[in-house]
Amino acid sequence: MNNRDWQADKQTWDEFNNGWFPGGASNNRDAFVEFAYFAMDALPYWLQQYAVWKAKAYEAEVKAHEAESREKKLKEAIETAIKEKAVWGDAGNALDVVVRYLGDTLTALYTKEEPK
Numbered sequence: 001m002n003n004r005d006w007q008a009d010k011q012t013w014d015e016f017n018n019g020w021f022p023g024g025a026s027n028n029r030d031a032f033v034e035f036a037y038f039a040m041d042a043l044p045y046w047l048q049q050y051a052v053w054k055a056k057a058y059e060a061e062v063k064a065h066e067a068e069s070r071e072k073k074l075k076e077a078i079e080t081a082i083k084e085k086a087v088w089g090d091a092g093n094a095l096d097v098v099v100r101y102l103g104d105t106l107t108a109l110y111t112k113e114e115p116k
Helices: 006-020 029-088 091-110
Strands: none
Touching: 006 029, 029 091
């Protein structure tokens, strides 16, 4: 399927639309046949393009949702780490716990499962 020029197709559509919908040259068989060939050529391409764009939009939506989920988990981990120092009182012990907790969180969020 060849690439098409959206602006050229839009211009062609506008010319046909202004010329023979309704009451224009709609009785002109040659104009109708010419438009039918144009539509038969253009429509499959733009329908296929729509499917591609729709799939890309869905993929972007999924990635955005995943990013929001990661951001929420990171925020929770940071808040927990901040609270941890107050619980332990001893900065050295708190640091060990916080580092381990944050490391585990990052590993859980950014390590992909191996395909089976």
